[in-house]
Amino acid sequence: MKNVRFCFIALLLLLDVFISVAWAQTPRFGGTLVTSTFGNITSLNPIWKYDQPAFMISQNIYSTLVISDWGISEGAKPYGDLAKSWEISDDGLTYTFHLYDNVYWHDGVKFTSADVKFTYDTVISKKYPLASYLKLVKEIRTPDEKTVVFKLSDINAPFLPMLANASNWYGQIIAKHLYEGTDIQTNPYNKKPVGTGPFKFVEWKDGQFVTLQVNEKYFRERAYLDKIIWRVYTNKEVPQADFTSGNLHLLMYELIPPFHQLKALGARPGVKMWEQKSIYDRCLVFNHKRKPFSDIRVREAISLAINRDEVSQLAWAGLWKPNYHASCSGSPLFTNSKVRWPDQDLKRAQQLLDEAGYPPDSDGVRLKPVLIATDYLKPMVEVIIQQLKRIGVHTKFDLSETATWLSRLGSGDFDLTPYYIRFGPDPDSYGEHFGTGEARNVGKYSNATLDELAKAGQKTLNFSKRKESYDKVQEILRKDFAYLPVTESGYFQFSTSKLHGVTFGDPTSYGKSFGWGGYRACWLEK
Amino acid sequence: MERVAYLIRRTVEMILVVLVVAVLNFTLIHLAPGDVAVYMAGVEAGPEYVASIRHEYGLDLSLYVQMGRYMSRLLHGDFGRSFTRGEAVVDVIMNRMPATLLLMGSSLILGAVLGTLGGALAARHIGSKVDYWISGLCVAAYSTPVFWLGLILIYAFSVHLNWFPSSGMMSFLEEQRGIADTLRHMALPVLSLTVYFIGQNIKVARAGVAEAMQDDFITTFRAVGFKEREVFLKHGLRNALLPIVSMTGLQFTQLTAGAVLTETVFSWPGMGQLVFQAVLSRDYPVIMGGYVLMSIMVVLFTLLVDFIYVVLDPRIELK
Numbered sequence: 001m002k003n004v005r006f007c008f009i010a011l012l013l014l015l016d017v018f019i020s021v022a023w024a025q026t027p028r029f030g031g032t033l034v035t036s037t038f039g040n041i042t043s044l045n046p047i048w049k050y051d052q053p054a055f056m057i058s059q060n061i062y063s064t065l066v067i068s069d070w071g072i073s074e075g076a077k078p079y080g081d082l083a084k085s086w087e088i089s090d091d092g093l094t095y096t097f098h099l100y101d102n103v104y105w106h107d108g109v110k111f112t113s114a115d116v117k118f119t120y121d122t123v124i125s126k127k128y129p130l131a132s133y134l135k136l137v138k139e140i141r142t143p144d145e146k147t148v149v150f151k152l153s154d155i156n157a158p159f160l161p162m163l164a165n166a167s168n169w170y171g172q173i174i175a176k177h178l179y180e181g182t183d184i185q186t187n188p189y190n191k192k193p194v195g196t197g198p199f200k201f202v203e204w205k206d207g208q209f210v211t212l213q214v215n216e217k218y219f220r221e222r223a224y225l226d227k228i229i230w231r232v233y234t235n236k237e238v239p240q241a242d243f244t245s246g247n248l249h250l251l252m253y254e255l256i257p258p259f260h261q262l263k264a265l266g267a268r269p270g271v272k273m274w275e276q277k278s279i280y281d282r283c284l285v286f287n288h289k290r291k292p293f294s295d296i297r298v299r300e301a302i303s304l305a306i307n308r309d310e311v312s313q314l315a316w317a318g319l320w321k322p323n324y325h326a327s328c329s330g331s332p333l334f335t336n337s338k339v340r341w342p343d344q345d346l347k348r349a350q351q352l353l354d355e356a357g358y359p360p361d362s363d364g365v366r367l368k369p370v371l372i373a374t375d376y377l378k379p380m381v382e383v384i385i386q387q388l389k390r391i392g393v394h395t396k397f398d399l400s401e402t403a404t405w406l407s408r409l410g411s412g413d414f415d416l417t418p419y420y421i422r423f424g425p426d427p428d429s430y431g432e433h434f435g436t437g438e439a440r441n442v443g444k445y446s447n448a449t450l451d452e453l454a455k456a457g458q459k460t461l462n463f464s465k466r467k468e469s470y471d472k473v474q475e476i477l478r479k480d481f482a483y484l485p486v487t488e489s490g491y492f493q494f495s496t497s498k499l500h501g502v503t504f505g506d507p508t509s510y511g512k513s514f515g516w517g518g519y520r521a522c523w524l525e526k
Numbered sequence: 527m528e529r530v531a532y533l534i535r536r537t538v539e540m541i542l543v544v545l546v547v548a549v550l551n552f553t554l555i556h557l558a559p560g561d562v563a564v565y566m567a568g569v570e571a572g573p574e575y576v577a578s579i580r581h582e583y584g585l586d587l588s589l590y591v592q593m594g595r596y597m598s599r600l601l602h603g604d605f606g607r608s609f610t611r612g613e614a615v616v617d618v619i620m621n622r623m624p625a626t627l628l629l630m631g632s633s634l635i636l637g638a639v640l641g642t643l644g645g646a647l648a649a650r651h652i653g654s655k656v657d658y659w660i661s662g663l664c665v666a667a668y669s670t671p672v673f674w675l676g677l678i679l680i681y682a683f684s685v686h687l688n689w690f691p692s693s694g695m696m697s698f699l700e701e702q703r704g705i706a707d708t709l710r711h712m713a714l715p716v717l718s719l720t721v722y723f724i725g726q727n728i729k730v731a732r733a734g735v736a737e738a739m740q741d742d743f744i745t746t747f748r749a750v751g752f753k754e755r756e757v758f759l760k761h762g763l764r765n766a767l768l769p770i771v772s773m774t775g776l777q778f779t780q781l782t783a784g785a786v787l788t789e790t791v792f793s794w795p796g797m798g799q800l801v802f803q804a805v806l807s808r809d810y811p812v813i814m815g816g817y818v819l820m821s822i823m824v825v826l827f828t829l830l831v832d833f834i835y836v837v838l839d840p841r842i843e844l845k
Contacts, residue, residue, distance in 0.1 A: 034698075040803040042610040049610070050568025132572035169568070185612035206621060207795030208694040229698050234790045234799055237677055238692050245685040247692065403560030403808045410564050439573050 027500070031524035032227040035250040036239045040207055040232060045190035046172040047119065048128050055169050056252070056517035057210050057230055061106075062172035062195035065097060065116055065148070068164040069503060069518065071510030072425040073277040073330035078164030081514050082116070082173060082196070083148075092155040092461050097148045103219040105175050106200045113142035118176035122184060130170040133162045155459045157466065158428035165425050168516045198223040198520045208232055224501070224523035243494060244268070249524070251494040253504060259317040259379065262492055270498075274505025276491040277330035279424035281323050282380055284484040285417050285443040292367055293415060297356040299481035302416075303341055304349035305391045306384065312487050315379035320487045326474040328488050331424035334467060336474040341485060349391045358392075366392035369415035373397070374405045377418040380486065384418075409442040417442070420489065427470040428458050434473070434482060443483060450476045498525035528843070536832075540825040547821040548600055551814050552593050562808035566609060583609055600818070606811035610804075615815035619797060623819075625695055626796035629788065630781045632712060633719040638774050640720070641727020646763055648728065649735035660728060667725030672784050676718040676791035683714060690714050693793035715792040719784050723777050730773050734766030741765075767838055775831035782820050 037053040046058040066086075068078040080086065083097040103111035117140045123130045124137065136156045141149040152159065163171060173196070178189045193201045196219070199212035210230045214223050231248065233239045236255050243251040244265075253276075257265060266273030284302070286293035293299055308322030327335035353359075358366040373381045378399060385395050395416065400408070408414050419442060422429045431454030432438050436446040450473055457469035477483065491504045500506060501521035503513040512521035563579040580586045584595065599606060605615035648660040684692035690713045696703050697711075738744065739762045747757045786798035793799065797816055804812035835842050 039806075040800070042608070042807075043612060048612070049566055051610070127574050127578040129568060129572075129575050131575065183612075186607075190612065205694075205696065205795065207625075207799055208696065208793065209698055211698060231693070232793055233693065234793050234803065238680055238791065238793065241680055241685045242692050245688065247684075400559065401806060403562070403565040403806070404558075406564045407559060407561035410561065 025500075027224050027523040028525060029222075029224050029523070030226050031224075031526075032229065033225050033249050033499070033519065033522060033524060034229045034231065034247070035519075036243075036248055036252050036255055037210075037230045037232055038236070038239075038252070038254040039234065041204070041210060041230075043185075043190045044193040044201070044204065044210075045174065045184065045187065047123055047130065047170050047174060048126070048185050050129060050169065052254075053232070057212070058172055058193065058195075059168065059197070059515035059517045060199040060212055060228065060519055061193050061197045061201055062174070063103070063197050063514070064164070064167035064172050066160060066164040067167050067514050068161065068425055069168075069510055069513045069515060070276050070505075071507075072165070073279060074507070074510065075333055076510055078161050078425070079511060081167075082111070086160075088160075088461070092157075093152045095150040095152070095159070097150075099146045099148065100219050101146055103196050104217055105177075105196055106194045106215060107175075107178075109175070109177055111173075111175075111196050112145040113148045114145070115173055115176045116140075116148045117142050118180060119171075119173045122174075122179070123170070126184065128170060130163075130166055133159070133166045133171075155461065157458055157461050158426035161424075161426040162428065198514070198518075199225075199228060202227075207234075220520075223520045225519060228519055246496075249496050249499055250502065253491040253493050256492055256494065259315070259319055262317065262319060265494055270496060272495050272497040272499070274491075274493045274495065274502050275319075276493075276504045277328075278489045278491060279328065279331045280420040280422050280489050281328040281485055282320065282377070282487045282489045283323075283419055283421055284384065284486055285419040286445075286481075286483065287412055287415050287417075287443055288446070288482075289412055289444045290415060292356065292358060292369070295356050296481055297352045298358070298367075299484075301349040301352040301356070301391065302388065302393070303481050303484050304345045304352070305388055305393065306484065306486060307344040307387055308486055310387065311380055311383045314383045316487060319492070320489055323485045323488045325485060326430075326477045327423045328485075330488070330490070334423075334427040334470045336471040339471075339474040339478045341478060341481075346390055353391065353393075360392045364392050365394050368394050368396055370413075371395040371397050371416040372405055372408050372414040373399055373418050374402050375399065376402075381418050384486070412444060418486075419483075421483070421485075427466065427473075428454070430454055430470055430473045430477075431458060434477060445480070445482045447476055447480060447482070496524075499523075500525070536829055540822075540829070543825055544818060544821050545597075548597065548814065548818050549593070551817045552596055555810055555813055556589055556592070560808050562609060562810060565808050596814070605815035605818070608804075608809055608812050610807050610809045610812075615811045618800065618812060619815055619819055622795060622797045622800045625794060626785055626789070626798060628708075628712070629715055629719065629794060629796055630778070630785055632716045633723060633781060633784075634774060634777065636716065636720045637723030637727055637777065638770055641724045642731045642763075642767070642770050644724065644728040645731020645733075646735050646758075646766065648732040649739065649762075649766075650758060652732075652736055657732075661732070664725040664728040667721045667728075669725075670721060672718055672722060673787045673791050675721060676715070676788060679714045679718050680791075695795055715788050715794050718791070719781070719788045722784070723781075726777070727770055727773060730769050731766050734769045735762050738762045738765035764838075768835065771831060771834050771838060775828055778827045779824050782824065 037056055039053045041054045042051055044054055044058055046055060046062060064081045065083050066078045067081045082099050084100050086095060086097045088095055099113055105111055120134060120140055124134055136152045136154050137150055138153040139151040175194055178194055179187055198215055198218045200215045202211040202213050204210045209232060212228045214226050216222055233255060239248060239251060239255045240257055242248045286299050288294055312318055312320060312322045324340045325335060326339055353366050360366050385397060388395060421433050432440045434441055434445050434450060435454050436451050453469045453473050457466045460466060493504050495502055500523050501509045503509050503516060503518055509521040514520050563576045563585055566579055567576045584592055608615055608618050611618055644660055648657045651657050680692045683689045691711050695711050697707050744757055744761060747761060785796060786802050789796045789798035790802050801813060801816035
């Protein structure tokens with residue numbers, strides 16, 4: 001009898017645990033999320049300029065035509081936001097988007113295709129950042145209130161994925177009835193935005209915080225959270241302290257402590273560490289226009305001097321893995337795994353430098369290249385500097401803030417720089433980063449065959465043909481030692497363990513967050 | 527009549543100082559490395575957008591032309607438009623000004639009052655344990671870096687004790703806002719900014735009071751039978767106020783620099799934080815506007831200090 005009673009109690013306890021776990025995993029409506037942002041927000045109109053802190057907020061206020069989120073790191077494709085569906089004509093020149101019907105701006109005015117046309121026409125005519133991705137758009141038509149037609153002047157395979165990707169930053173649709181005939185940059189609605197997204201604007205206290213509340217008339221199911229508050233921080237120490245003391249639910253990736261402290265922070269009770277694969281790598285770029293890196297033997301020697309495991313461990317605490325490929329694990333679809341950069345070989349590296357005419361001087365120094373970097377990439381650079389010394393390459397390290405670094409990249413005033421190559425969401429990024437004369441080709445690398453292959457990949461919608469082109473592109477990059485992949489990259493965020501559906505980390509948010517900073521899929525346990 | 531002439535002369539001097547500051551700022555900021563157009567466009571933007579930004583903000587013109595235009599606008603009271611915000615610089619700065627004035631004003635007053643009281647107390651008990659303790663603490667106070675103290679205060683009073691908020695100037699919830707809420711938010715930034723000035727003022731006040739208490743007129747007061755307390759408060763302390771006033775004038779300029787650090791550590795929405803962020807994003811009009819307005823504040827405050835001198839010491843005349 002005693003055994004029966006014991007079994008019964010044990011069963012009840014098990015049932016209780018099961019119910020608790022199941023209950024905890026069921027999304028809950030309600031709650032206020034207090035999250036963080038780094039740096040001042042300067043405008044909540046997302047289309048006219050680059051503003052990293054503002055994008056994270058505006059993604060929740062506005063909607064886009066199509067969007068991609070971090071699901072792309074698992075091979076997911078762009079999905080519709082305001083677009084319910086779309087079709088591409090057989091010749092690849094016409095994209096027809098069918099819009100949701102029941103969409104309203106937060107001020108109650110009905111959203112129509114005219115808003116989409118107005119936004120994109122404005123972007124193109126004003127040459128706003130998204131215009132780079134709309135280069136081949138010849139015309140935008142709106143046959144009715146629910147349809148938008150893009151006519152392209154030529155086939156452009158990356159059009160849709162890149163539009164969806166860039167929409168995370170600049171491509172959110174703004175209201176024609178509030179912006180038409182006004183100066184977009186000074187319009188008062190830049191400070192009290194009206195969108196069609198899952199959250200409505202409530203308040204922006206400049207330099208302090210921004211508050212949004214849930215949009216009950218959102219055209220999809222309402223978001224779980226009632227309210228989101230972004231606290232603005234201008235240093236990293238205070239938000240970390242606020243997070244550990246429970247005054248912040250979410251410590252966003254730009255505010256996290258140095259890599260060697262991440263695991264300890266993630267191990268704290270009640271804290272969840274979120275890891276998100278990225279479509280960017282961390283690499284070293286050579287200036288191909290200047291000696292000595294115009295010489296392939298010197299580039300190969302540098303490649304052979306690098307110990308990626310050491311970089312991964314010392315700079316990134318092993319959290320970002322070594323990368324030997326002209327791609328990264330967050331963008332696997334077009335990776336040519338047969339293409340691999342060689343392992344460290346110091347003897348061969350020194351031989352190559354001898355052959356290239358750079359023997360060691362009496363102090364053992366062969367070369368003194370100028371290496372420029374920002375604070376953000378400094379940990380990796382510090383390890384690489386030490387590794388290069390082993391082959392007699394003593395770098396002159398110029399550390400500067402982002403504005404200066406970007407300027408020097410643009411003017412080619414460097415020999416070596418750490419960089420981040422984007423490998424997705426479309427392989428056309430190979431053309432962007434390595435095509436002759438392309439803006440993001442900061443090393444000024446040039447190879448006519450690669451240019452042709454990148455162009456061919458852009459001009460066909462056939463997956464196999466594209467794969468073939470980009471496989472060859474990767475072979476060329478390796479053969480030329482065009483640049484030097486070093487490690488993977490990714491994002492880390494920390495939240496209370498009661499927070500779920502976090503964009504940047506939680507796969508349950510893929511396909512539901514509507515942007516990299518979208519909080520529509522987020523929910524808080526009680 | 528002499529006072530009017532003095533005022534006119536000082537006003538002309540002030541205008542000249544501000545103009546020189548404006549020219550120097552313009553030159554230094556534009557000589558600093560870093561292309562604002564590239565930064566504003568972001569890494570994903572194409573060269574067309576970068577070029578359009580340069581053209582739109584006149585950055586493709588020669589430096590002389592840009593400076594001429596800027597100075598001409600400045601003389602008409604136009605500080606230009608923020609590159610990053612699209613708003614008039616005057617509006618952006620004026621939105622931030624009250625927060626900075628509140629922080630700086632509170633710190634100056636608190637620093638002067640507590641510094642004078644501390645100095646007077648040390649001077650009253652000169653050579654005693656009280657004097658040693660106060661002098662020792664004041665050395666520690668003005669040797670402590672503002673940003674370090676700010677972080678320590680946050681860890682102690684915000685993170686561990688949870689007495690005061692760590693950042694910002696008001697609560698998220700409207701119903702919690704008010705004077706008490708603002709005072710709670712002010713506590714840590716004002717304290718971190720004031721500690722340095724308390725230390726400095728204690729030293730000055732202690733020396734001033736101690737010196738005054740040795741003067742012949744104090745001995746005379748004592749000899750004719752005035753109470754020691756009255757002699758100390760009415761005559762000794764009053765004479766020590768002059769160096770405190772001149773020190774406060776100097777401290778105002780130091781405060782403008784200290785406010786940048788404090789506002790950055792505490793995310794205090796003032797001019798210091800604004801200008802610091804503007805420097806990082808190369809928002810030239812905001813940087814220049816911020817510096818020009820700060821220089822106007824400094825020269826006006828110096829003038830005010832001169833007037834206070836006359837009130838406190840009738841022997842001094844404005845000429």
